[in-house]
Amino acid sequence: MEKILIVDDDEGLVHFLERFFLKKGYAARSCNSGQSALEAMAHEQFDLILMDYKMPGLNGLDTLREIRRSQVKTPVIIMTAYGSTDIAIETMKLGAYDYLVKPFDRDELQRIAADALEVNRLVKEEVCFPGHICRPSISSKGTVKIVGNTRRMQEVYKLIGQVAGKDVTVLIMGESGTGKELVARAIYHHSHRKDKPFLAINCAAIPETLLESELFGYERGAFSGAERTHLGKFERCQDGTLFFDEIGDMSLSTQAKVLRVLQYGEFERLGGNQNLKVNVRIIAATNKNLEKEVQEGRFRKDLYWRLKVISIQLPPLRERREDIPLLVEYFVNRFSEEYQTPIRYVAGAAIEKLKSHSWPGNVRELENCLRRAVLLSVGDVILEEHLQIDADQQDLRGGSQYQLMASLDKKLEELLPDILRFSGEKTHANVIDMVEKSLIAKVLKKCGYNQVKAARMLGISRNTLRHRIKKFNFQVPADFPENAKRPETE
Ligand SMILES: Nc1ncnc2c1ncn2[C@@H]1O[C@H](COP(=O)(O)OP(=O)(O)OP(=O)(O)O)[C@@H](O)[C@H]1O
Numbered sequence: 211m212e213k214i215l216i217v218d219d220d221e222g223l224v225h226f227l228e229r230f231f232l233k234k235g236y237a238a239r240s241c242n243s244g245q246s247a248l249e250a251m252a253h254e255q256f257d258l259i260l261m262d263y264k265m266p267g268l269n270g271l272d273t274l275r276e277i278r279r280s281q282v283k284t285p286v287i288i289m290t291a292y293g294s295t296d297i298a299i300e301t302m303k304l305g306a307y308d309y310l311v312k313p314f315d316r317d318e319l320q321r322i323a324a325d326a327l328e329v330n331r332l333v334k335e336e337v338c339f340p341g342h343i344c345r346p347s348i349s350s351k352g353t354v355k356i357v358g359n360t361r362r363m364q365e366v367y368k369l370i371g372q373v374a375g376k377d378v379t380v381l382i383m384g385e386s387g388t389g390k391e392l393v394a395r396a397i398y399h400h401s402h403r404k405d406k407p408f409l410a411i412n413c414a415a416i417p418e419t420l421l422e423s424e425l426f427g428y429e430r431g432a433f434s435g436a437e438r439t440h441l442g443k444f445e446r447c448q449d450g451t452l453f454f455d456e457i458g459d460m461s462l463s464t465q466a467k468v469l470r471v472l473q474y475g476e477f478e479r480l481g482g483n484q485n486l487k488v489n490v491r492i493i494a495a496t497n498k499n500l501e502k503e504v505q506e507g508r509f510r511k512d513l514y515w516r517l518k519v520i521s522i523q524l525p526p527l528r529e530r531r532e533d534i535p536l537l538v539e540y541f542v543n544r545f546s547e548e549y550q551t552p553i554r555y556v557a558g559a560a561i562e563k564l565k566s567h568s569w570p571g572n573v574r575e576l577e578n579c580l581r582r583a584v585l586l587s588v589g590d591v592i593l594e595e596h597l598q599i600d601a602d603q604q605d606l607r608g609g610s611q612y613q614l615m616a617s618l619d620k621k622l623e624e625l626l627p628d629i630l631r632f633s634g635e636k637t638h639a640n641v642i643d644m645v646e647k648s649l650i651a652k653v654l655k656k657c658g659y660n661q662v663k664a665a666r667m668l669g670i671s672r673n674t675l676r677h678r679i680k681k682f683n684f685q686v687p688a689d690f691p692e693n694a695k696r697p698e699t700e
């Protein structure tokens with residue numbers, strides 16, 4: 211269970227926060243001064259610290275300095291009264307994770323705390339790989355392993371070992387589920403920057419404008435809704451490592467700004483004109499063929515060249531089937547422990563079945579298949595029948611419905627935190643609306659805004675389409691007058 215420390219001299223707020231986190235399934239502990247918080251931290255590790263800035267005795271800033279000495283990696287969120295955002299920004303420069311302006315609402319608290327806990331997991335759970343010594347676990351989170359002994363994987367380990375300590379940009383390529391994020395984290399954990407932040411950003415999961423504000427931050431008033439200055443990931447990652455996941459999905463204009471940071475170490479917050487300097491190591495990953503993206507004009511050549519100086523290509527699982535028994539052992543042990551279901555052995559026929567599958571979803575798919583098998587197993591044995599590898603999954607490879615569903619599923623999982631953050635209480639209705647709006651916009655464009663064709667392609671009546679166009683306020687281009695003239699019932 212993740213542990214949260216609340217530090218505030220306001221008893222009412224402490225009570226509210228404790229109840230809030232307990233209800234969400236975390237363990238919460240509280241202290242009413244900076245001094246007592248430091249004492250608590252001398253005996254206990256926390257996963258997140260929420261701390262008031264203004265307290266009698268040690269204030270938030272002084273306490274933060276001390277925390278950085280003892281619990282280097284634990285994210286700290288500073289709570290501050292309205293009007294003191296400048297102070298809050300100062301604390302972030304000293305390594306606070308983020309700040310909350312009192313009074314804050316539950317959604318904001320939930321979002322910031324969830325983000326911070328995710329970062330905590332990423333930095334504290336150390337990733338090990340064969341041939342390299344892992345430090346003893348730095349927290350209760352322990353370690354995870356990159357598993358595999360084939361020659362292709364040995365080459366990967368060698369490269370990780372060679373580049374980790376060199377402070378260079380690294381590009382990790384490979385199909386979905388091959389372990390790109392795991393490799394990025396292994397590089398971070400074996401680098402000189404291991405005690406500094408590791409922040410990740412998924413370029414495919416966030417719309418372009420939001421991605422820029424997440425990366426570069428914005429000034430108060432930069433756009434409507436920008437009520438407070440927001441520090442972006444670059445600024446919060448000073449001296450740390452920034453992981454750009456799915457960099458192939460980054461828009462050309464954002465690519466230009468990122469290139470500037472890579473070349474000159476400088477950027478501006480959105481709506482700001484101050485040139486900010488930053489020292490960040492970038493690790494990027496993609497499942498796209500970036501060379502092809504460059505040829506087709508979707509990715510900047512100069513950025514590509516800069517990124518690919520050191521690149522690591524992860525093999526798909528089907529090209530390293532000899533590793534499957536090892537991976538099976540690793541995952542079965544892990545899930546047996548996690549679900550307290552002791553598994554004594556995996557039948558030979560089950561291993562053969564796993565070895566003969568093509569694994570379009572790579573290690574992630576194998577991991578999920580084994581998780582299910584451990585949960586479904588009867589007694590302490592995993593048999594062939596406990597493995598759900600649908601025959602149609604095997605047959606419908608390539609552009610199959612299964613793959614489509616899998617990638618939709620994955621995208622949704624990535625987007626879920628943002629969806630929950632932005633859709634308020636009507637998550638279901640809002641998500642359906644968002645998907646429908648995006649789908650209709652794309653089909654309309656594909657059909658040259660011909661509503662008859664679009665309705666046919668969507669499998670809805672023209673009337674329904676017209677209602678949606680109105681509902682979503684689409685601007686159908688004026689150079690398609692036939693759209694307006696067509697009779698209602700088609
Ligand atoms: N070699 C490996 N050994 C152990 N676990 C692995 C290995 N490769 C991947 N995994 C596990 O498989 C899952 C997917 O890995 P990861 O997220 O790193 O893949 P990815 O390449 O980033 O995928 P995507 O492109 O879909 O984001 C994770 O749970 C990870 O721990």
Ligand SMILES: [Mg+2]
Pocket residue numbers: 390391455
């Ligand atoms: Mg990934």
